[in-house]
Amino acid sequence: MxxxxxxxxxxxxxxxxxxxxxxxxxxxxxxxxxxxxxxxxxxxxxxxxxxxxxxxxxxxxxxxxxPFPTGAAVSLNEGATALVECPELADAMGVGRVLLKDEGRNPTGTFKDRGQSAAMTAAVQHGAETIALNSAGNAGQAAAAYAAQADLDAHVYLPERAGFTQKAGVELHGGILHIAGPMDGDSEIGDSGEAYAEGMAENPDWYSTKTFVTPYRHEGKKTMALEVLEQLDWEAPDAVVYPTGGGVGLVGMHKAAVEAKRLGWTDELIPMYAAQAEGCAPIVEAVEEGKDRHEEWEDIQTACNGIAIPDPGASPLIIDAIEESDGGAVATSDREILDAAIDVAKREGLEMGATCAAAASGAYELAERGEFDEDDTVVLLNTGAGNKDIDTLRAHLGEQNAD
Missing domain, CATH: 3.90.1380 (threonine synthase, domain 1, chain A)
Incomplete structure (x- = not known):
């Protein structure tokens, strides 16, 4: 190895x-x-x-x-994404700087590529021939792409409500797509999780690249924080607002910030803020109630598929990261999230995924609450490209215009 x-x-x-x-x-x-x-x-x-x-x-x-050297990496040149200055957003929020970490520029259009690159490298090192996972959508597409790069078979379990782009992307890369749950579009990630578990039980030789089952996905995603710190000359920003479902990237980024401080590369940790949709906000609820782990969200009421995770298994790690970094948690409505995506596009020319715009709407809400100072530097994590769910954004734009 x-x-x-x-x-x-x-x-x-x-x-x-x-x-x-x-x-x-x-x-x-x-x-x-x-x-x-x-x-x-x-x-x-x-x-x-x-x-x-x-x-x-x-x-x-x-x-x-x-964990692995560059020479062993299963890579599509993921990472090294832009940190884009957003002066109009800074003015609107009343802060010194707003910067958008644009993960939509990754090979399959999301930050999931970082995690799958590390996890697929581990799979190859362990001699795997077939990988499997369930996903809300984007991680499944990324897994299919990286499995193709590694010449591995991929079984990807998605709920029916996953986006057409993600479903098509899995098949485009040669992955075997399994759609789970009721065909009326009312299925959730839990349905794909149950189908994935059945598949794994029937095929014990399959190698999982599922969130927090493999130890390596958060390790790949921690590089987002290393890049942000390096792009800011190793000065920690005053906040990173992160659209949070399973929280893999938030946990990884916090780990990297701790490592950078331990190594003497930077003086401060990065305050991490979890941004969720009001219709599925188990992390926000736990933080506001002072709990060290979440309670499963019973009734998902959000169109933001990527963060509609009712039972994030690593919630203690997410909450620890928020507390240790002196960050916070915020939930906003679907309307506010989609409004924010359109606002960013119009103000800055940048396309945020509909789900990802929870970071922008969350930052607006945090600014309104007085969480930020006028000279603060705030980083928004755009975890995926706007064209991942452009139909959702266009439909919301039509509603805005009708109003």
Missing amino acids: QTTDAFVGLDCVDCGDRFDAETATHRCPECGGILDPAYDYDAVDVTPADLSARPFESMWRYEELL
Whole structure:
């Protein structure tokens, strides 16, 4: 197994035991907890000056803080996305700077590419021939693309309500698409999860790249924070507002900020803010009620499919990241989210995915509450391209015009 010098194994976030990454491939062998890649930070032989001399081409430029070396990576040049200045949004929010981290520029149009690149690299290292996962949509499309790059078969389980673009994308890359739940469009990610579990039980040789089942998806996504910090000359922004469903990227970004501070690359952590839709906001509810984990959301009432995750299994990690970074959580209505997506497009010319615009509407709400100061730097995580669900945005624009 090809690994980087500093990577020392996988730590269970529940029982605390450490496992060899060659033999422990997914959840903790002892307690079933989430495994997290661990490093000997004294062995991390790279500095910000070293990084500045490297081409800004992909997330694998940070290989010293990843489990696998660049030479082993299953990569489509994911990462290295733009951090775009948004002066009109800054004026509207009454802050010093607003910057949009545009993950829509990734190969399949979302930040899911980062996680699947790392997870698919692990799959190849473990000798997998077939991967499987369930997804709300975008992760499934990304998995099919990276499986094709690695010459692996991919079984992707999506709910009926997943977008046409994501369904088509899975098949375009040669993935085997399984649609789960009722065919009336009322299915949820839980339906695809049940179908995926049945498929895995029937096919024990399949290798999972599912969220927080593989230890590596949040590890790929942590590179978003490393890029943001480097793009800001290693000065932490005053807030990152992140559209939150399963929270994989939020957990990963916080981990990277902790690592950067530990290595002396930056002085402060990045305050992480979870932005959700009011119709499915288990993390916001838990934070507001002072709980250390969520309660499952019973009645999903949102069109924002990508963050309609009623039962985020890693909620303790999400809540810990929010608390440790002195961040927060905010929920806004679907109308406010879609209004924000159109507002960003009109003000700045940038296309945010309909779901992703929860970051923009959440930032507006946080600014209205007085959460930000007038000289703050606020980063919005645009986790996916606007054309992922352009039909939703166009329909909402028609409603706006009708009003």
